[in-house]
Amino acid sequence: MTMEFDAVVIGAGAIGTSVAYHLAERGLKTALLEKGDIASGSSSHCDAVGLICDKQPGIDTKMGQYSIDYYEELAKKFGFDFEFERKGCLYVCETEPEFAAAEEYMKKQNADGYPLRMVENKELCEMEPHISKDIYGALYTPPSGCIAVSPYKVCFAFVEEGKKYGLESYTYCDITKINLDPKTNSVESLETNYGTIKTKRIINCAGAWAPEIGKMVGLNIPIEPRKGTNLVSEKCERLCNNKILEYGYMMSKFDGINFKRNVSPLVEEQNIAFNLEYTQANNLLVGGNRLFRGFDTRTEIETMKAICERALRFYPELADINCIRTYSGVRPFVVDHLPIVSDVDSIPGFYICAGHEGDGICFSPFTGKQMAHIVMGEDTDFDISKLDFARFGK
């Protein structure tokens, strides 16, 4: 059987479903191919928030803010509920030096017009009555800059809403070959277990698996799987009122800052960054970490213990709450921490939209819309040339 589409999107995670939705909305006859089920990869094995305050000042933050606001617009527009909620975010600073560094960051963001502010210990304890009383302070982002969604429902929402514009999704689809025109090297068709699919446009949204698709057309896409783990609590009181993250972790990762958190070797070795959020079902999600483990997504007991140890430093009452489940997923890691949202000069009709690491959920609506602009040959809403694939050739 041969099918023909204007555009074929590969990968039905938060990025692929958004791209597929936006292309269908623009009137392209679009197919979404997924090797597993919708949201079966990273987008169902992650946390559930979109923030501006974990982004570098500048374009990174701008994209985040755009996406967050766009999410709200979609939540109103879509019939499919994806548990959109605005909430505040606290980047908690364990010590004075962390607080000072957070303040520097805040000033930069304030200069760009983002209303972040510092809260000191007393106010923090009022905002978060269950937090350890000795936490120095926090960087607060109001709900204008932080949202929560159900990540897998976001994927399903894009697919279901896309169907209204004729989007067709093919799950459990094995792509065996991508055919290029021998003369022009442009995209011609794909061979799959559903048969041959003719198309002039392929958008590779396969996240951590994007390099596999890249290889089929001779491209080396520099994305690596990076594992992250979260713990799920039993249903309980909402211990926190805001999304909570630790600032010290971000600081210890900044280039050029010689900062070391006062943490145990286990926490250090497991690369733990504490974060906590409540869900609409009243379970708590406790995270998290990042480790390179290939595509092995089995959870590790030492990681779990390390997450718990770090979480108890900030929320001692977690000791009395049971963990009911853990999960790990891979994040598509790019060495410069920026996604690839781009066409490919050497292969007309081939596009890459992947490598969002931990920002895929946050950037999903923004990315889908910009990718649609690129595919349609239009200008993007603002300059995202930093996300060009060509940057790796230089």
Add this chain to the structure above:
Amino acid sequence: MLERDVLVVGAGPAGLAASIEAAKAGADVLLVDLNMKPGGQLFKQIHKFFGSSAHRSGTRGFDIGLKLLEEAKEAGVEIWLQSTVVGAFPGNLIAIEKGVDGGAKEVITLKSKKVIIATGASENVVRFKGWTTPGVMGAGAAQTMINVNHVKPGKKIVMVGSGNVGLIVSYQLMQAGCDVVALIEAAPKIGGYAVHAAKIRRAGVPIYTKHTVVEAIPGEDGTVCKVVIAQVDDHFNPIPGTEETIEADTVTIGAGLKPATDMVKLEKCQLTFNGPFGGFIPLHNDKMETSKSGVYVAGDATGVEEANTALEEGKIAGISAVESLGLISPKEAEKRRIEIWDRLEALRMGPFGERRQQEKDNILKEYEEKIGTAVEMD
């Protein structure tokens, strides 16, 4: 992280026997069990065992249990009670939620060179209207209540199932002072040994063959107060119009057991379905090793049988584990395994046993065909 030579999960007859064998050979053995006391079901078996003298016939279950505990202590087996395996992790790490003083729990990460799974079995349920009403329970649970905890589950009992568990527990419930008002069996004949059935009959318990429970009716307090039974046709479907209502406050269900395979699944051992042994069981060879190298099984977890076969299988698992640790010679291990398999064959005789012997042979054969040699896994 804690390290041990051998982890044994489940301190019933299989687990205790495995631990003793391994510890006697010099292995560092940790035995964990989720209950407050070790011994598995042995301590609720107040009846005398059948079988040959080599298998302690005439001995009561709890006496066997006491002896095993003593041997385990002498051999230096470390026992953690109220402790549960909560996960198997990459690198062959096992997480154990350890019960510590004061009812608190602590999660311990263990790296064990060998693992022996002796997790036993769980009771099957029969579903009917009202089967979740308080007062409906497994026959094994009722037996634990009377013989271990010394608490009567109720005053008037309807026992469902006439296998040996149904028969023995009915009798023990009467010994404990309960009134067994009916014994219900869907088949046309009693399932268990005639000697047990005769005891019940003599005591005047009405036995309803070709019957089933159709409803447990709760009273004002929400617990069972009436039980509706009915005759069944040849396909075990209730025949309308044959319903009878019995005044009773407890329904105990002795509908057989199924192997507890949760831990085996955690370890990703290959399973096979075996009806006579009670459901899915781990494939294993004559060393009791599963498809995963270094992981052994024994007792009801490998197919539901009884305490004596569990004991013998436990010994094989223990011997094989220490053999692969190099603590005893392959020659010695093989010699002892052959002796034990001979004894197992003697246990698997008679109308019930022959079938099990045949199935056991099939399982060993299936292992050779499908697996051959256990696979190293991380």
